[in-house]
Amino acid sequence: ADDDSSIVSRFQRYLQINTAQPNPNYYEAADFIVSQAQSISLHSQTLEFVKGKPVVLLKWPGSNPNLPSILLNSHTDVVPVEHHKWTHPPFDAHVDGSGDIYARGSQDMKCVGLQYLEAIRRLKSSGFQPLRTVYLSFVPDEEIGGHDGAEKFADSDEFKKMNVGIVLDEGLASPNENYRAFFAERSPWWLVIRATGAPGHGAKLYDNTAMENILKSIESVRRFRAAQFDLVKSGLKSEGEVISVNMVFLKAGTPSPTGFVMNLQPSEAEAGFDVRVPPTADQESLEKRIAEEWAPASRNMTFEFKQKVSVYDEFGKPVLTATDSSNPWWTLLEGAVKKVNEKLGRPEIFPASTDARYFRQLGLPAIGFSPMKNTPILLHDHNEFLNQAEYLRGIEIYESIIKAYASFERTYKR
Numbered sequence: 515a516d517d518d519s520s521i522v523s524r525f526q527r528y529l530q531i532n533t534a535q536p537n538p539n540y541y542e543a544a545d546f547i548v549s550q551a552q553s554i555s556l557h558s559q560t561l562e563f564v565k566g567k568p569v570v571l572l573k574w575p576g577s578n579p580n581l582p583s584i585l586l587n588s589h590t591d592v593v594p595v596e597h598h599k600w601t602h603p604p605f606d607a608h609v610d611g612s613g614d615i616y617a618r619g620s621q622d623m624k625c626v627g628l629q630y631l632e633a634i635r636r637l638k639s640s641g642f643q644p645l646r647t648v649y650l651s652f653v654p655d656e657e658i659g660g661h662d663g664a665e666k667f668a669d670s671d672e673f674k675k676m677n678v679g680i681v682l683d684e685g686l687a688s689p690n691e692n693y694r695a696f697f698a699e700r701s702p703w704w705l706v707i708r709a710t711g712a713p714g715h716g717a718k719l720y721d722n723t724a725m726e727n728i729l730k731s732i733e734s735v736r737r738f739r740a741a742q743f744d745l746v747k748s749g750l751k752s753e754g755e756v757i758s759v760n761m762v763f764l765k766a767g768t769p770s771p772t773g774f775v776m777n778l779q780p781s782e783a784e785a786g787f788d789v790r791v792p793p794t795a796d797q798e799s800l801e802k803r804i805a806e807e808w809a810p811a812s813r814n815m816t817f818e819f820k821q822k823v824s825v826y827d828e829f830g831k832p833v834l835t836a837t838d839s840s841n842p843w844w845t846l847l848e849g850a851v852k853k854v855n856e857k858l859g860r861p862e863i864f865p866a867s868t869d870a871r872y873f874r875q876l877g878l879p880a881i882g883f884s885p886m887k888n889t890p891i892l893l894h895d896h897n898e899f900l901n902q903a904e905y906l907r908g909i910e911i912y913e914s915i916i917k918a919y920a921s922f923e924r925t926y927k928r
């Protein structure tokens with residue numbers, strides 16, 4: 515049956531599978547996706563580049579298999595939850611009186627994965643026949659970097675054989691009327707800075723303590739953060755266009771059975787920062803700032819990157835998906851959204867990281883798009899929800915997009 519309530523209940527079933535990191539129930543999710551695919555006669559294949567981490571690949575063959583194909587990607591894992599902070603249990607997918615569906619993954623991004631499938635279900639039953647082959651990939655581990663998921667998939671022979679011409683991946687909810695679309699993303703630099711200094715009596719004032727040294731750095735980071743944030747607050751730049759820095763841990767002190775030793779100044783202190791660097795930022799000057807202001811050796815400091823992703827192509831140019839007429843897929847997306855009387859906002863840089871970078875790095879255009887409007891941005895938050903009417907509308911949006919993409923005749927040339 516294809517009434518709204520069965521569509522929503524299929525979404526609920528996907529949401530009810532607990533695929534939270536660090537112990538996602540991947541096989542249950544894969545089984546569910548495969549059974550959905552079978553119900554609409556899509557060819558399915560499960561690739562296991564790493565044991566326990568299935569990539570489910572579905573295929574809807576086009577009538578012209580020589581044309582580059584369309585890949586609709588989504589990740590099956592979700593981030594962990596703090597159960598007691600949710601008003602409805604995060605894996606119940608409870609629908610409240612106003613139609614809000616509460617669940618971890620309702621926005622990020624089980625909605626998108628199933629919307630792709632529901633859109634294809636409708637297109638199939640309407641008799642639509644794609645010219646280009648449409649693939650759907652359901653990949654693991656996006657939330658922990660995608661190394662055993664999208665990264666291996668994008669590097670595989672299976673992927674090469676698919677002859678992909680365009681990838682759609684996740685975007686973000688929009689609090690206003692316009693849907694959002696993303697053409698690039700910032701690079702995560704996970705930075706740890708360490709300070710050392712002479713230990714001493716808690717009552718003594720002296721220079722160069724580890725705590726003083728790290729505090730100076732934290733002050734410097736804070737000034738930089740505030741200046742970047744001001745650019746966003748004033749409307750001069752969007753969130754993805756500035757360098758964000760957020761302190762995520764702070765570690766120092768000498769533990770004791772009752773807490774910390776109170777009259778001993780520690781000899782070491784450490785702080786961690788989640789830094790996000792836009793593709794167009796001057797990386798060298800940021801590196802210099804880190805070495806000279808945030809962790810200067812002159813203040814007995816060192817630093818280390820726990821992760822330093824660079825989203826560059828083989829020529830050292832940042833990988834961006836074109837948003838002008840040189841990229842027909844962008845134009846088609848805009849047109850398809852318009853056709854169902856909706857609008858896209860200005861193209862944006864995704865503020866966090868997604869699997870899209872692995873596809874862009876191959877030189878493929880990849881667009882981040884999750885059709886949720888008039889919706890608060892709740893990914894990774896407590897009480898993540900998506901309204902069922904929004905979910906259903908999103909299916910119509912994808913119907914329009916998939917139809918436009920799968921019917922597009924011209925071969926895309928880079």
Ligand SMILES: CSCC[C@H](NC=O)C(=O)O
Nearest residue numbers: 656657658659702866867
């Ligand atoms: C680079 S690994 C981390 C990926 C993660 N993605 C979604 O939140 C992020 O923190 O952006």
Ligand SMILES: [Zn+2]
Nearest residue numbers: 622623656684
């Ligand atoms: Zn996501």
Ligand SMILES: [Zn+2]
Nearest residue numbers: 593622657893
């Ligand atoms: Zn996420």
